[in-house]
Amino acid sequence: MTTEANTGGPPPATSGVLLVLAHPALERSRANRAMAKAAKGLSCVTFRDLYETYPDFAVDIEAEQASLVAHDVIALQFPLYWYSTPALMKEWLDLVWLHGFAYGHDGVALKGKRLFVACTTGASAKAYHAQGYNRFSMDDFLRPLEQTAHLCGMTWETPFVVHGAAVKDDDALKAEAERYKARVASLLPAQQEV
Numbered sequence: 001m002t003t004e005a006n007t008g009g010p011p012p013a014t015s016g017v018l019l020v021l022a023h024p025a026l027e028r029s030r031a032n033r034a035m036a037k038a039a040k041g042l043s044c045v046t047f048r049d050l051y052e053t054y055p056d057f058a059v060d061i062e063a064e065q066a067s068l069v070a071h072d073v074i075a076l077q078f079p080l081y082w083y084s085t086p087a088l089m090k091e092w093l094d095l096v097w098l099h100g101f102a103y104g105h106d107g108v109a110l111k112g113k114r115l116f117v118a119c120t121t122g123a124s125a126k127a128y129h130a131q132g133y134n135r136f137s138m139d140d141f142l143r144p145l146e147q148t149a150h151l152c153g154m155t156w157e158t159p160f161v162v163h164g165a166a167v168k169d170d171d172a173l174k175a176e177a178e179r180y181k182a183r184v185a186s187l188l189p190a191q192q193e194v
């Protein structure tokens, strides 16, 4: 485990956005592929494709912790799968965001950072309401991540959600990707942008 947070020395220099993408079939993706392509063009962004990096789910815990420590903003991008993250993003959270690192008495490595979630859904926006067929709002479904941020002393940024991703045409997805890129850039102070 990385121990930067526990040495008592000066905090490490941090900058930029760590954009962590989890999509198990990016070659078939339309929404997340377009969004990632747009956002990773920003110079302030360090891009990590979890399924490409860890096809066997053997997450390098030390490397991932070091990346988290080195960035100001942690962005998690994924398609909503069964009202949650794809499996490898959950595995990454389970293995990397450990007691003593991310939370617990000495676990202050993420404290003060910001957590930003970008998520696409198959269902339309109106499905994500008390009267809609998914019965709960997106805020409700993202609550475990919001509470994770809180537990780790992170600021929870308003999520970026693209609903009805599967039925949007290419122009609409391109517009969403540009909107996403602008949102990611806006997470940083002006001097760190683009």
Ligand SMILES: Cc1cc2nc3c(=O)[nH]c(=O)nc-3n(C[C@H](O)[C@H](O)[C@H](O)COP(=O)(O)O)c2cc1C
Binding pocket: 023, 028, 029, 030, 031, 032, 033, 078, 079, 080, 081, 082, 083, 084, 120, 121, 122, 123, 124, 165, 166
């Ligand atoms: C295994 C699986 C589970 C899914 N679960 C949900 C879900 O819970 N809610 C939803 O709105 N869409 C669900 N979808 C649809 C995806 O979220 C949607 O296809 C994706 O966001 C589109 O993005 P992409 O073009 O990047 O693949 C699911 C799709 C798959 C394959």
